[in-house]
Amino acid sequence: MISDLHFMTIAEASALIRARQLSPVELTRNFLDRIAALDAQLNAYILPLADRALAEAKQAEAEIAGGRYKGPLHGIPIGLKDIYNTAGIATTGHSALFRDHVPTEDAFTVALLREAGAITLGKLSTWEFAIGGASFDLPWPPARNPWNTAREPGGSSSGSGAAVAAGLAMAAMGTDTGGSIRGPASWCGISGLKPTYGYLSRRGILPLSPSLDHAGPMCWTSEDCALMMQVLARHDPQDAASAIVPPVDFVAALGGDLNGVRIGVPRHFFETDLTCEPDVLAAFEASLDVFRSLGATVIDVTLSPLGLFTDVNGLITAAEAYAIHQEWLQKTPHLYGERCRLRIMAGAFVSAADYVNAQRERARLVQEVTAVMAGCDLLMMPTRQMTAPELGDYDSSAGPSLTRPFNMTGFPALSLCNGFDRNGLPTSLQIAGRPFEDSFVLKAGNAYEKATSFRSLRPTLAAPSLAAD
């Protein structure tokens, strides 16, 4: 008898589904029951899709019973950040402006997940249009952190992080323009990959800053992120940024050891460019010791100040977001919440010259990081300098950000859980790699997770109706 179906990883569940020892219908029902019982505490979902999910699960079960097993995502229940277009289903961006927006087509990545047999449990909370912060002036409440519901889950993929950590989805899709996958992965204690820019299609995702927007998976483990990437990493001829690269077996690439791997640590990012909480620093140093024990070597590297990466990212995001929202902000500003409205309005004040210069500085920073990574295979640092703050207190526009350098460069970056602070909140490690070496980043993350015990601890949510489970 399998207990805690909702806390299984994709790797575990898919092996049982393939062997016909686990029913996708039973698995999906389990998640839907939990969403019904627990999500009022978390607000992870804007729109659960119970009937549709059950229908999809029954179809998956019939296909598998008929010998048409599609692969590791077949029958796996997932959630979608509500900026991913879903045909015939509202895609709101968590905004009154898009409350009635019902796309006619799935996002390219959503279509890939459906083809692979994944079950869509529902649409997940986000910061409004993936920017700003947790807001209380929107049609839906902000998501909360399952480790402590008074705390931020991080954003903008806030519902995605909360749902995966709490066992309300086995995986979720997020997007990341300045840290919106890795931030919630960090504070919710899960694994979230911002892939290399161009690896995953952006088509059919509500845009924020097209030259910085990345789609990516959010899962309990790096291994599960690899299973998702196996399906998601496909060229999309209708996305101008979509890369054409040789196919990679992300799952096979998880194998092998880390002997001789060189890890570069830009210590100034988190020792002088901003202030880290002591528990975050201690967890980071302990993580490096784990990698040393796995055969890696650690060297210090120097990059431009973290604040410069952050500022250039901020200029580009503001200008590009305003280009998208200009007409709506001029005509219907009252349909935005305050935090999103002000952040995007600020983009009206970035001149064309400053935007071009920001993109040119970005090119210089890419060259700089490329040169540094000629001498090391991975970069590591904390994902966030602190653990989850009180809900509503986090201002994503304030101060240097450890995640933005990898939106700027487009290099792949993974956030994973590397411990817990004195209050029981997750700390996090960020692992970045060279362009299109996402599989190597995931291999390092997987090795770390296998060598440590942090994947064995889940948040506990009180639920009288499930207390006897």
Added chain:
Amino acid sequence: MDEISFAARVAATGLRPKPEDMPKLEALVKDMDRAASLVRGPRSYAEEPLSAFRLPTP
């Protein structure tokens, strides 16, 4: 930047922020102006934007 000139900048954008939005918006714009001052200056073609215009090769 004083309050009057910021109001003029706002008017030039065609935006109509609420009066209570103005102090927060001005603070955000000040930070944006500071960031912009860091990226100005002469640059070579090696520092073209990543989205540089490129035609498909035959």
